Amino acid sequence: MDKLSSLLQALNGSTPTSVPIWFMRQAGRSLPEYRDIKGSTPILDLLKNPEIVKTITLQPVSRHNVDAAILYSDIVLPLLVAGIDLRIEAGTGPKITEPFNTPNDTEKLNGDVVNSIPSKLDFVGEAVKLIVSEANVPLIGFAGGPFTLACYLIDGESSKTWSKTKSFMRTFPEAFSLLLNNLALLCAQFIRVQLLSGASVFQVFDSWVGVLDRCDFERFVVPSINAIRSSLSDFNQPMIYFGVNTSHLLDLMTSLEVDCIGIDWRISLTSAAESMNYNHSIQGNLDPSLLLSPFDVIKPIILQTLEEGMRIGGTNTKIGYIFNLGHGVLPETNPATITKTVELVHEFGRY
Numbered sequence: 001m002d003k004l005s006s007l008l009q010a011l012n013g014s015t016p017t018s019v020p021i022w023f024m025r026q027a028g029r030s031l032p033e034y035r036d037i038k039g040s041t042p043i044l045d046l047l048k049n050p051e052i053v054k055t056i057t058l059q060p061v062s063r064h065n066v067d068a069a070i071l072y073s074d075i076v077l078p079l080l081v082a083g084i085d086l087r088i089e090a091g092t093g094p095k096i097t098e099p100f101n102t103p104n105d106t107e108k109l110n111g112d113v114v115n116s117i118p119s120k121l122d123f124v125g126e127a128v129k130l131i132v133s134e135a136n137v138p139l140i141g142f143a144g145g146p147f148t149l150a151c152y153l154i155d156g157e158s159s160k161t162w163s164k165t166k167s168f169m170r171t172f173p174e175a176f177s178l179l180l181n182n183l184a185l186l187c188a189q190f191i192r193v194q195l196l197s198g199a200s201v202f203q204v205f206d207s208w209v210g211v212l213d214r215c216d217f218e219r220f221v222v223p224s225i226n227a228i229r230s231s232l233s234d235f236n237q238p239m240i241y242f243g244v245n246t247s248h249l250l251d252l253m254t255s256l257e258v259d260c261i262g263i264d265w266r267i268s269l270t271s272a273a274e275s276m277n278y279n280h281s282i283q284g285n286l287d288p289s290l291l292l293s294p295f296d297v298i299k300p301i302i303l304q305t306l307e308e309g310m311r312i313g314g315t316n317t318k319i320g321y322i323f324n325l326g327h328g329v330l331p332e333t334n335p336a337t338i339t340k341t342v343e344l345v346h347e348f349g350r351y
């Protein structure tokens with residue numbers, strides 16, 4: 001695994017020879033070789049087949065030469081395994097059959113249910129082992145953040161505002177905190193299986209926390225993320241935390257016990273690092289829609305982001321920098337543009 005060091009060095013604050021690069025949602029999505037394998041098979045069925053998961057996880061690594069693989073799975077998989085009835089609809093995303101309305105509903109995810117999970121995730125561990133034995137780059141494990149999972153459980157399906165979730169949070173704050181705590185333990189179980197099987201790093205995708213104000217982020221989300229870290233205190237692998245639309249929350253994120261913060265594309269890396277007092281490694285943050293334009297148009301913007309990131313993390317600083325997008329790859333992205341972006345970052349990202 002000759003590239004292990006660039007991602008891990010950036011995460012422990014030392015300086016790699018060149019800036020590591022990977023893309024959120026790099027597996028599946030834009031790749032024709034993924035669509036060939038997927039055909040009309042529902043994604044939740046693909047995720048249960050370790051050989052297929054291995055193949056899809058490694059496709060972007062061999063095509064684009066990125067410096068990390070990310071497990072092909074989904075944030076709602078642990079909910080399904082915990083007995084929550086859900087499906088994933090093509091084009092929209094997860095749909096919960098019976099969304100949570102009252103504190104009673106949250107009993108479906110009580111401590112006993114959560115503790116029974118690891119034995120039901122053997123297929124995930126098996127996939128991770130297959131990937132790690134073949135990959136020449138580190139594997140990033142992941143889970144959804146507790147708040148983001150609660151959004152799907154309560155709103156029932158994708159939403160711009162997650163207003164049912166916010167209303168539940170305000171009406172039943174204690175039940176909501178308890179739910180987030182149980183979801184934190186569920187996330188930790190999902191991540192534990194991946195770390196035990198060989199994942200080198202893990203990222204918590206708390207995609208929808210940006211709909212919260214500062215007060216609710218501090219009250220509900222910060223304890224839930226620190227609960228994940230503390231229930232994984234027997235592991236040393238670094239943790240990355242990412243949310244969308246989080247410019248107003250970045251200074252509060254400095255109280256998270258994580259190694260790296262993923263920066264959304266709406267703010268410059270410099271402003272983000274200033275908000276966080278330069279005390280966490282950073283990852284990001286190209287606008288994913290940039291990759292839809294011709295490469296010569298976007299090249300100067302990629303180089304500017306790279307330059308900013310290298311000024312913040314790397315030589316003479318205590319923190320590291322990982323090149324990424326500010327949210328996931330859009331499905332309509334031309335894969336050739338992703339490959340060229342990797343080449344450019346490898347060429348100009350030398351310390």
Ligand code: CP3
Pocket residue numbers: 024025026027028029043070071072073074075076088091092093094142157158159205207328331
């Ligand atoms: O996009 C994000 O904000 C990242 C976090 C996240 C994932 N899944 C991680 C993921 C979220 C919010 C989801 C929920 C989800 N699941 C959605 C988004 C719906 C919404 O509300 O916007 C969708 C479409 C799904 C279903 C899903 N998950 C599909 C169809 C696939 C296969 C490939 C693809 O993206 O089309 C996934 C895989 C998936 N979801 C991965 C991750 C980290 C693994 C692939 C990768 O990261 O490369």
